[in-house]
Each structure stands twice: as C-alpha cells, then as structure tokens.
Amino acid sequence: xxxxxxxxxxxxxxxxxxxxxxxxxxxxxxxxxxxxxxxxxxxxxxxxxxxxxxxxxxxxxxxxxxxxxxxxxxxxxxxxxxxxxxxxxxxxxxxxxxxxxxxxxxxxxxxxxxxxxxxxxxxxxxxxxxxxxxxxxxxxxxxxxxxxxxxxxxxxxxxxxxxxxxxxxxxxxxxxxxxxxxxxxxxxxxxxxxxxxxxxxxxxxxxxxxxxxxxxxxxxxxxxxxxxxxxxxxxxxxxxxxxxxxxxxxxxxxxxxxxx
Amino acid sequence: xxxxxxxxxxxxxxxxxxxxxxxxxxxxxxxxxxxxxxxxxxxxxxxxxxxxxxxxxxxxxxxxxxxxxxxxxxxxxxxxxxxxxxxxxxxxxxxxxxxxxxxxxxxxxxxxxxxxxxxxxxxxxxxxxxxxxxxxxxxxxxxxxxxxxxxxxxxxxxxxxxxxxxxxxxxxxxxxxxxxxxxxxxxxxxxxxxxxxxxxxxxxxxxxxxxxxxxxxxxxxxxxxxxxxxxxxxxxxxxxxxxxxxxxxxxxxxxxxxxx
Amino acid sequence: xxxxxxxxxxxxxxxxxxxxxxxxxxxxxxxxxxxxxxxxxxxxxxxxxxxxxxxxxxxxxxxxxxxxxxxxxxxxxxxxxxxxxxxxxxxxxxxxxxxxxxxxxxxxxxxxxxxxxxxxxxxxxxxxxxxxxxxxxxxxxxxxxxxxxxxxxxxxxxxxxxxxxxxxxxxxxxxxxxxxxxxxxxxxxxxxxxxxxxxxxxxxxxxxxxxxxxxxxxxxxxxxxxxxxxxxxxxxxxxxxxxxxxxxxxxxxxxxxxxx
Numbered sequence: 076x077x078x079x080x081x082x083x084x085x086x087x088x089x090x091x092x093x094x095x096x097x098x099x100x101x102x103x104x105x106x107x108x109x110x111x112x113x114x115x116x117x118x119x120x121x122x123x124x125x126x127x128x129x130x131x132x133x134x135x136x137x138x139x140x141x142x143x144x145x146x147x148x149x150x151x152x153x154x155x156x157x158x159x160x161x162x163x164x165x166x167x168x169x170x171x172x173x174x175x176x177x178x179x180x181x182x183x184x185x186x187x188x189x190x191x192x193x194x195x196x197x198x199x200x201x202x203x204x205x206x207x208x209x210x211x212x213x214x215x216x217x218x219x220x221x222x223x224x225x226x227x228x229x230x231x232x233x234x235x236x237x238x239x240x241x242x243x244x245x246x247x248x249x250x251x252x253x254x255x256x257x258x259x260x261x262x263x264x265x266x267x268x269x270x271x272x273x274x275x276x277x278x279x280x281x282x283x284x285x286x287x288x289x290x291x292x293x294x295x296x297x298x299x300x301x302x303x304x305x306x307x308x309x310x311x312x313x314x315x316x317x318x319x320x321x322x323x324x325x326x327x328x329x330x331x332x333x334x335x
Numbered sequence: 336x337x338x339x340x341x342x343x344x345x346x347x348x349x350x351x352x353x354x355x356x357x358x359x360x361x362x363x364x365x366x367x368x369x370x371x372x373x374x375x376x377x378x379x380x381x382x383x384x385x386x387x388x389x390x391x392x393x394x395x396x397x398x399x400x401x402x403x404x405x406x407x408x409x410x411x412x413x414x415x416x417x418x419x420x421x422x423x424x425x426x427x428x429x430x431x432x433x434x435x436x437x438x439x440x441x442x443x444x445x446x447x448x449x450x451x452x453x454x455x456x457x458x459x460x461x462x463x464x465x466x467x468x469x470x471x472x473x474x475x476x477x478x479x480x481x482x483x484x485x486x487x488x489x490x491x492x493x494x495x496x497x498x499x500x501x502x503x504x505x506x507x508x509x510x511x512x513x514x515x516x517x518x519x520x521x522x523x524x525x526x527x528x529x530x531x532x533x534x535x536x537x538x539x540x541x542x543x544x545x546x547x548x549x550x551x552x553x554x555x556x557x558x559x560x561x562x563x564x565x566x567x568x569x570x571x572x573x574x575x576x577x578x579x580x581x582x583x584x585x586x587x588x589x590x591x592x593x594x595x
Numbered sequence: 596x597x598x599x600x601x602x603x604x605x606x607x608x609x610x611x612x613x614x615x616x617x618x619x620x621x622x623x624x625x626x627x628x629x630x631x632x633x634x635x636x637x638x639x640x641x642x643x644x645x646x647x648x649x650x651x652x653x654x655x656x657x658x659x660x661x662x663x664x665x666x667x668x669x670x671x672x673x674x675x676x677x678x679x680x681x682x683x684x685x686x687x688x689x690x691x692x693x694x695x696x697x698x699x700x701x702x703x704x705x706x707x708x709x710x711x712x713x714x715x716x717x718x719x720x721x722x723x724x725x726x727x728x729x730x731x732x733x734x735x736x737x738x739x740x741x742x743x744x745x746x747x748x749x750x751x752x753x754x755x756x757x758x759x760x761x762x763x764x765x766x767x768x769x770x771x772x773x774x775x776x777x778x779x780x781x782x783x784x785x786x787x788x789x790x791x792x793x794x795x796x797x798x799x800x801x802x803x804x805x806x807x808x809x810x811x812x813x814x815x816x817x818x819x820x821x822x823x824x825x826x827x828x829x830x831x832x833x834x835x836x837x838x839x840x841x842x843x844x845x846x847x848x849x850x851x852x853x854x855x
Contacts (some may be wrong), residue, residue, distance in 0.1 A: 077709070140452070149510045156485040156513070173511065184520050187485075191511040205830050225707075250669045250692065251711040254678070269527065271704065309696040409770045416745040433771065444780050447745075451771040472618070583793070589714065 076107050077141070077167045080134040084178065084319060088154040090125060093294035093323055094100070097287075098121055102142035102196050105167075109135070109321065113201055121287045122201060122310075122326040131320035139169050144196035153189045155173070167193075183225030208236040208304035210275040210313070214257060215268055216301040216315060220292035222255050225323040227285045229253045234331055236280035237273060237305060246285070268299050279305045281329040288313070291325040326334075336364050337401070337427045340394040344423030346557070346580060348414040350385060351556035353575075353583055357383055357547075362402035365427075369395070369581065373461055376434040381547045382461060382518050382570075382586040391580035393422075399429050404456035411451045426483065427453075438562040461585065468499040468572070470563035474517060475528055476575060477559040480552035482515050487545045489513045492590055496532060496540035497565060506545070528559050539565045541589040548573070551585040597625050597661070597687045600654040603696065604683030606817070606840060608674040610645060611842055613814035613835075615667040617643055617807075622662035622716050625687075629655070629841065633721055642721060642830075642846040648814055651683075651840035657688050657797075664716035673709045723846070728824035728832070730757040730795040734777060735788055735819040736835065740812035742775050747805045749773045756800035757793060757825060762779045766805070788819050799825045802850040808833070811845040 076177075081087060097116035101251040104111045129135040157163060159176045166175040171193070178187040222244050226233055241258040259273040282300030296313045304312040310326040317323070326330070354361075357376035364371045365582040372385040386574060389395040417423060417438045426435040431453070438447040483502050486493055490508030499517040520532040554575045555561070570586040577583070601607060614621075624631045632645040649655040677683060679697045686695040691713070698707040719779035742764050746753055750768030760777040781792040814835045815821070824832040830846040837843070 125339045146510075149774065152510070153513070155488065156515075180528075182520075182523075182525070183514065183518070184525065184529065185517050187511040187513065187515040188513060189489075218639075228672045229709075250666075250672070251709060253673070253707065253709040255676075255705065255707040257705050258703070260702075265702070265704065271700075271702065406770075409741075412748045413773070415748065416775075442783075442785070442789075443778070444785065444789065445775065445777050447775040449749075449771060449773040582766065589688070 076136065076137045076142075076169055078134065078164065079110070079132045080162065081130075081131075082133050082162050083122045085159055086158055086317065087131050087163055088157055088163075089294075089297045090127070090323065091151045091154055093297060094123055094125065096290050096293060097121065098147055100144065100194060100196055100313055101144045102144050102198055104140070104142050105137050106140040107137050110300055114201060116152075116281075116287070116290070120327070121291075122203075124203065124324045124326070125321070126320040126323075131317075137224045141169070142196070142198060143167055143174055144176065144194035145191065146194060149191055153191060155190065156187055159178060161175070176212070184324045199286060206304070206306060206309055207304040208309075209277050210273070210279045210304070212237060212242050212274075212303045212305075213272040213300055214242075214270075214303075215246065216292075216295040218257070218269070219301045219303075220295045222257075223285060223288045223292045226253055226255065226327060232282050233285050233288065234280060234282050235303070235305065235311075236278070238272070238278050239275060239277055242273065244269075278308065278311075281305055281307070281311065283311060283327055283329060287325075289326050291327075294325075296325050336396065336398050336426060336429055337403075338394065338396045338424065339370070339389075339392045340395050340422065341391075341591045342422050344417055346577065347519075349557045349584065350387070350408060351411050351414055353557060354385065355411045356553060357381065357550050358407055358558055360404065360406045362404050362456060362458055364400070364402050365397050366400040367397050368378060373459065374563055375459065375535075376547070376550070380544070380587070381551075382463075383567055384463065384584045384586070385480050386583075387580070387581040389536055391577075400415070401427075401433055401455070403427055404454035404542045405434065405451065406454060406549070409451055413451060417449055418448065418516070423426060432516055437490040442530075448465075465570055466564070466572070468568060468569070469537050469566040471559055471564045472502050472534075472540045472565075473499060474502075474530070474563075476555040476559055477515070478529070480555045480562070481578075482517075482565045483545060483548045483552045486515065488511055491545055492542050492544050492558055493548065494540060494570075495563070495565065496538070497535055498538050502533065502563075511517070539567065541567070542572065543571060545586055545588060547585075547587050551587075554585075555585050557583060596658045596689055597663075598654065598655065598656045598684065599649075599652045599686075600682065600684045601651075602653050602682050604677055604681045605679055605815060606837065607685075608677055608815075609817045610647070610843060611667060611671045611674055612709045613817060614643055614645065616813060617641065617810050618667055620664065620666045620714060622664050622718055623716055624660070624662050625655050625657050626660040631754055632694065632790070633719060635719065636807070636810070640804070641811075642723075644723065644844045644846070645841070651837075651854045652786075661687075661689070662716070662718060663687055664714035665693055665694065665711065666714060669711055672712060676707055676709065694765055701841070703710040724752055726826060726829055726832070728829070729797050730793070730799045731825040732757060732762050732794075732822070732823045733820055733824075734762075734790070734823075735793040736812075736815040736817075736819055738777070738789070739821045739823070740815045742777075743805060743812045745807060746775065751805055752802050753805050753808065754802050754823065755823070755831075756798070757795055758798050759793070760796060761790075762793065762823075787836070799827065801827070803831060803847055804850060807845075807847050811847075814845075815841050817843060 098114045107127040110127040136321040153204040161178040164177040176189045226246040230246040234245040302314045361374040369389040370387040416528040421438040424437040435450045486506040490506040494505040561572045573585040618634045621634040625645040629649040634833040681698040684697040696709045746766040752766040822834045833845040
C-alpha cells in the first residue's frame, strides 16, 4: 500500500507541468524515502531527474518499493481538475493496476477522485556521477526562463560563458546576434529573488540547444531559484530545488560541433 | 411599437453569449409581459427557454405581441460593441423588418446604434409540462461550470447521482475514471455563493451528454447560482434564475443506453 | 557615429509595434535633429511618418546624417527582449553595416545587446503639403481604437462625418448598419482622457477603409490622445503626439466611389 498526502497539492501539478513536454511516460519509483523519477526526454538527448522526499509530504506511507508507470499527459489532464488550494492524496495498492488521485477542497465541501490506469514501462536507471562542477550560477528562475525564451528568437544554439563577474548568454543567427549578461550581485543589497551568485573555479564556455533549455525552464513556477552547473565535456545540470520537498534536475550535453 | 430600455445592458450581452453556441437563430417573442424565447439547439437534442420580464427593464413598451426573428451570431457581434456600463435600448416597429440596438455610455458622451435585419423563422412552441422533480440541487454556477469542464477530459457521458448528503458527478473513459462529489452544506456557515442545497424525495442516478451541459454552463456569468432538477425518465432541467429579471432554463433528456 | 539613449525605452518598442503591421522594412533617417521615418504601407495605400526629436532622448549624438535601413519585423523581435523598465541605447558606426541595441535593467544587473544587420532600402521621401484641415477631432486614443475595431464587424468602409456637436462613424454591411457618435464635451467637466474636442470650419463627411484605420489605431499605447484631421479630397491625417518626444502620423486617402 502506497499513500501520500500533500496539503500544497499544487506542487505536484507544477512538477508534472515541468516534465510533460519532455517526457511522455515514466516510472515514478516509490519507496519508503520518497518518490523518484528518472527519464530521458523523448528524443533521448536530455535527462530529467525528480526527487520528492517522504518528509516533504504531510503523510507518506510506502509498504513496498515499486515503480508506478504513468502517462504524464493523462496525469496532467487529471491534475487540471485540482484547484489551487486543494489537498492532494495519491494512493496505489501493492499489486494494483491503477493509481488514485484525490483532491479535497479546504472546507471538504468538494471531493474529486480519479483513477488512472498504470502502464508497464521499461525501467531506465542512469548512474549520474557526482560531478565537481567548475562553475555554478544561481539566479532567479523566472529570469532564466526569460533569457532562454528571448534569445530563442535569434537562433537555436546558446553559448553560456561564465566569468568571474558574470554569465553571458549569446546567440547568433540570420537576423543578427544577441548577448545577455547577468552580473554577480551578491555584494550589493539586491533582494533575495534577483540575486545572482557565481561560484567559479575556472571560466567555462559551452554551447547548448536552446529548445531543451526552454523546456527545462518550464519548472520555474516550482521555485524562485535555479542553479546552472557547468564543466567542460560534462552535461550541464539545471537544478530547481524546492525547499523541504525535493528537487527537479535536468541534464543536457554540450553541443560539440559549434563549441568555440 | 416595441421599446425596452435596460440600464444593466450587460445582462442582454450575457444572455446571448449563453445561447449562441446552442442556437443559431430564434424568435424573440415580445409581448406586454416581457420577452420569451424557446428553441431547440441545432442538433435538436436540448431545449433552451429564456424569460425576461417586462418589470425587469427600466422601461418596457410593447403595443402588439410579435416574434422578432434574429440571427444570434449577428446579435452577439453587435453586442460586442456594448461596453460594460452601457445602457441598452431595443426598438422595433410593429411591421418593421429590423430591430434597433442603442448603446449609451453613462455620461451620454458616446452613443452607438445598430440596425439588424429581422428574419422569418418558423415558430416552435413547446409545451413544457410542469414537473414535480424528485431531486433538486442548487449550487454555485461557476462550480457547476468547472465540474462539467473538468470531467469532460475523461469522457463524454456524466452520471449525476443525487443522494441525501451530496451529488456525485462521475465519468469513465479510456484514460480512467473520475468522480466529483459536492456535499449539502446548508447546516454549516458556508458563504452564500458556495452553498450547496439538496432537496431530495428519492435518490436519482441519471446519465447525460457532457457536451450539452458544458454549453448550458456558459450561462454562469449571468448569475451566482444554478439549479439542477432531476427525475427518472424526465429531462434534466438546468435553471439559471436572474433575480428581478427572469431566467434561462435548459432541458436535456437522459441518455438511456448507458443508464445504470 | 550615431548614439541615442532613452530611459523610457518602452517608447521605442511601442513605436515599432505601431508600424510593423503596415511597414515591413524602412529607412530610419538619422540626423542631428533626431530620427525620422517615412514609408508607404506595403500595399502603397497609406503613409506613415514618424518623428523622434533629439531632445526627446536622454543622450543623442549623430555625427553624420544617414539612413539606417531596418527590417521592422526583426527589430520588433529584438525589442521583445526589452523589459518594461529597461534603458535602451541605439548605436551605429558611420559606415557600418549593423545597428546595435542595448537594453540595461535599472539596477544594471542585466545587460542585453543585439546587433541587427542593416539593409539597403530605396529612399522614399514624400513632400507632405501643409494642409489647413476643415475639421479636427481630438479624442481618447483608446476610444478611437475601440470604435475602429467594433465597427469593423459590420463592414469594410467607415463614413466619418464631423458636425458641430459630434463625430459620427457609420458602417453598413450585409448584417445591418451601425453608427457610433461621440460628442464634443469640452464644456462639461469630463476628465482629460475622455475629452472630445471638435474644431470645425465646415462639416465634413468622408469614407475610409476600416482596415487601415485599425492598423493606425495600434499606436494607441504610445499616448492618451489622437487627432483626426479631415478635409474634402485630401487624405485623412491620424496623428498621435507623444509629448516631449515626437509624433507618429498616418495619412489615408478617402474612398471616392462610396462617398456620399
């Protein structure tokens, strides 16, 4: 028997919105410590890794570890029926073939429950090596979204180059070229949300496909901050940490051909 | 000569928005007591009945009863030119071939008038028998809209089942099944708008085509509350009462095949 | 060397939004006194004339007069990357083949720069004769936009007729006819934004193609007020003045065939 109850039910909704464009179906791996999901995007270029800790839920019970194979597009549709302030409860029997979603309004006047059929999905587990990144940039998640969307009007590939004082995002295309630079402002009294922190051992300059970054950026509603972790010849890690709940991480290999 | 003036001109706009998806053209029957309209939807499955009382208008004059045949899509376009706070006046000559709409801004600085050609439409009058419904549910109109829209992601047919304590709306489809239950909360101190009142002689469980309910639900902007009136083997009545003005009622026969 | 810096960078964005539907590419004529642009719309029916005064900028330097040929659709895309409160700087070398846009956030934490390739565009200069218009109507820019959009549901040609007390906009089509009348209200205590001023030597009644007026009306976000200047047999002038910055003017010849 698996059962997890979350007062801030909206979190689950936002997690699925952040995944569903990249991943069509995936196994949610349930265990006593929480829920994990790892999946390549459908074109097998980027990797998503979700972690929701048992302690992040108001109630969490898992008698037996198991994968729950779910179609994310169906799950997203079901979650559209979850109101902003609803309490969400997930349930599955140990040998069942379905997962149950219950949405309760705060005053209990309206209760919705949905049963989705589970799917058999081939498990993919990727050993993601612990990497000591050469440069880490932590910045406003919504600002990162804006940069990815804005620059994509000019071209398909962005060069991210991290120096001591700032990060430059550059795109070049038929229309012309564009650069956006955000500066480390930890020394000034910038408000928390707009702070840009750059932690750099050595300068890094790498190229990435903008369309994947734009998909990753859909996780912005989950949390205020995003971290970009870069090293030469190693996939970029774009990480959204959700305080006291878990994290959503995306990995994307640099484009080698265009590397400058 | 027919002339009707309404300070809350927006009401007319909302009435037409609530009808125009179901009904393409219809006769507005004008008489000394007010305006009435009865029409089957274009697929001849559901019936709409509109009633606007003469007393609901600021000024109402009708010298001779007559039908005004109007294309609702054209009328909706004309009403798009009516601002939120405009005063609306409708006018038609006794033997004229057009109806005149006048929109006045509150300060009289802007006046718009539109003339629409009238149409000859075969009159349909349906004797709707007075029914003693076995169960009546009165609830928030916007909540009912949300339930119809949400459940339609799962399937085409909704089972509405009324019991003493609540109403359950159930849909089942390829993706899975869903239920939404709202409870009678008249005994608690729920605020007026969210109140759910269930008046039941015997339990009722009937199936309906969701697409019609979704169309009916477009009347929600007209008023805060909706009543669902149900009896076995009798069409469902979905009624939006507009205090001191009139009402908009929809009738829909149950789906017999799928009845459980 | 040309360099112009504008704290209210949004103005440039709004100017391009107001032009880009009519004009695909055009020369911005740079001189010591400011920036000018004249262009026929792509169907060669209407004429746009933009004027931005050097004094309207926070900093303005132009060593040598020159035309900068720009694709307005590309420029509009680049300006989408300009945030609401950004400071905009435009730069071009005297013999360069590109123009540079820089957007700085107020706190300087984010700087974007874009380089657009310049184009060779055949210069068109139109001697617009000073006209002594018989009637000038000054009214709310947003109200004019609304009238153009509303009336276009009925037909393609609007008759504008100016009398002593008001202006009437009339359209007639298959569905029916519509008139909107706004009255001179300078004598009442109408608030500035809603004021309608009519300055008339003789009554004027002219027909115009609504689709062009709708395009002109996209300049409304630039400023609160619009002036319509009319005389028989002379193009209508629709003028948006931007206080202390410049103006955007549109000229459109009357439709002769339908003139009444």
